[in-house]
Amino acid sequence: MAYMVEIKDITRRYGNINALDKINLSIMKGEIFTIIGPNGSGKTTALRIMAGIDRPTSGEVYFDGVKVDEGNMSKIRTKSTMVFQKTALFNTTVYKNIAYGLKLRGFSKKEIEEKVKDGLKIVSLEDYENRWAKKLSGGEQQRVSLARALVLNTELLLLDEPTANLDPMNVSIIEETISWVNRERKTTVVMATHNMFQAENLTNRAALLLEGKIREIGTTQEIFKDPSEYFISFARTENVFSGISKILKEGTSVINVGDGVLIEAVPKKSGKIRLFVRSEDIVLSRNPIISSARNTFNGRIVGISDLKSLVKLKVNVGKEFVVQVTKRSFTEMQLNVGTEVYITFKASSVHVI
Numbered sequence: 059m060a061y062m063v064e065i066k067d068i069t070r071r072y073g074n075i076n077a078l079d080k081i082n083l084s085i086m087k088g089e090i091f092t093i094i095g096p097n098g099s100g101k102t103t104a105l106r107i108m109a110g111i112d113r114p115t116s117g118e119v120y121f122d123g124v125k126v127d128e129g130n131m132s133k134i135r136t137k138s139t140m141v142f143q144k145t146a147l148f149n150t151t152v153y154k155n156i157a158y159g160l161k162l163r164g165f166s167k168k169e170i171e172e173k174v175k176d177g178l179k180i181v182s183l184e185d186y187e188n189r190w191a192k193k194l195s196g197g198e199q200q201r202v203s204l205a206r207a208l209v210l211n212t213e214l215l216l217l218d219e220p221t222a223n224l225d226p227m228n229v230s231i232i233e234e235t236i237s238w239v240n241r242e243r244k245t246t247v248v249m250a251t252h253n254m255f256q257a258e259n260l261t262n263r264a265a266l267l268l269e270g271k272i273r274e275i276g277t278t279q280e281i282f283k284d285p286s287e288y289f290i291s292f293a294r295t296e297n298v299f300s301g302i303s304k305i306l307k308e309g310t311s312v313i314n315v316g317d318g319v320l321i322e323a324v325p326k327k328s329g330k331i332r333l334f335v336r337s338e339d340i341v342l343s344r345n346p347i348i349s350s351a352r353n354t355f356n357g358r359i360v361g362i363s364d365l366k367s368l369v370k371l372k373v374n375v376g377k378e379f380v381v382q383v384t385k386r387s388f389t390e391m392q393l394n395v396g397t398e399v400y401i402t403f404k405a406s407s408v409h410v411i
């Protein structure tokens with residue numbers, strides 16, 4: 059098996075905190091691997107060590123079969139690129155931001171021009187060259203950061219929460235870009251996320267990191283099919299329901315999750331099952347909408363929490379669902395606790411576990 063990066067028995071201590079506690083991870087060449095975990099579980103620390111930006115307190119790191127040490131660390135650092143959670147773009151144009159790393163690597167002006175154009179095309183920001191980077195929206199800035207990493211075309215791409223706090227459109231562009239770069243360029247990708255749905259969507263293998271320890275590792279299919287207690291307690295955060303499923307004549311299933319809520323799903327399964335729906339996949343409206351989506355429920359907003367560019371709403375439709383809307387939609391739709399709303403999602407957005 060050819061490994062891009064392996065970390066063996068890594069511990070990273072900060073004072074008396076073990077940010078990582080004897081972890082082992084082997085990332086295969088050409089795969090997309092996700093490290094799933096809540097805030098503070100050690101995801102960023104693990105990525106920084108893989109990128110050669112940080113050194114472990116104890117343990118060993120191998121990059122492409124070579125043991126990383128002080129002597130070869132700076133060389134190995136050029137073979138990977140890390141996109142940080144908090145975008146730090148330079149206060150200049152988008153072009154100069156993306157061109158910077160290429161200039162350092164000695165590309166000609168013409169090559170830089172071509173690569174910047176390509177990079178912007180990949181993240182769907184054509185014609186943004188002359189825009190001022192820091193004036194862009196959070197999602198666009200994150201896409202510029204991704205383009206800045208992609209133009210370097212390194213063997214390993216490390217992404218720290220690439221879609222945290224972004225709206226669904228930016229999330230889907232970034233997710234598509236990650237799939238594309240892995241599929242077309244065969245770039246190995248390691249992504250940290252607290253969003254397990256993203257892990258399921260994008261990747262073949264994942265590890266669950268809790269308080270610096272790896273609690274579960276395997277293919278996403280294995281993890282989601284037969285989730286461990288650790289995974290269930292971590293996943294229980296949003297839109298996870300248990301119910302009894304029946305196969306319908308139409309070839310889908312309907313799951314009775316109680317309190318009058320019947321959810322239609324694509325997987326054909328009968329009997330007791332557990333399901334979840336990503337909050338990003340739920341459309342919120344003030345009136346019922348006519349669409350192809352199979353699931354529409356009427357209820358009231360019972361809770362509101364304000365994230366930076368997004369607002370998270372709890373909607374009670376018999377069961378409580380968590381739904382995300384952009385701050386702009388929240389204001390324009392004049393939403394508040396008690397507002398009557400409809401939630402709509404497709405049968406294909408229902409994940410059966």
Ligand code: ATP
Nearest residue numbers: 072075076077095096097098099100101102103104
């Ligand atoms: P988040 O999603 O919030 O970024 P994370 O899973 O990426 O979290 P880390 O940033 O790796 O977690 O942090 C793991 C632990 O190590 C936390 O307790 C954090 O406070 C601590 N830590 C990380 N970096 C440092 C540092 N430079 N100095 C001291 N403590 C640190």
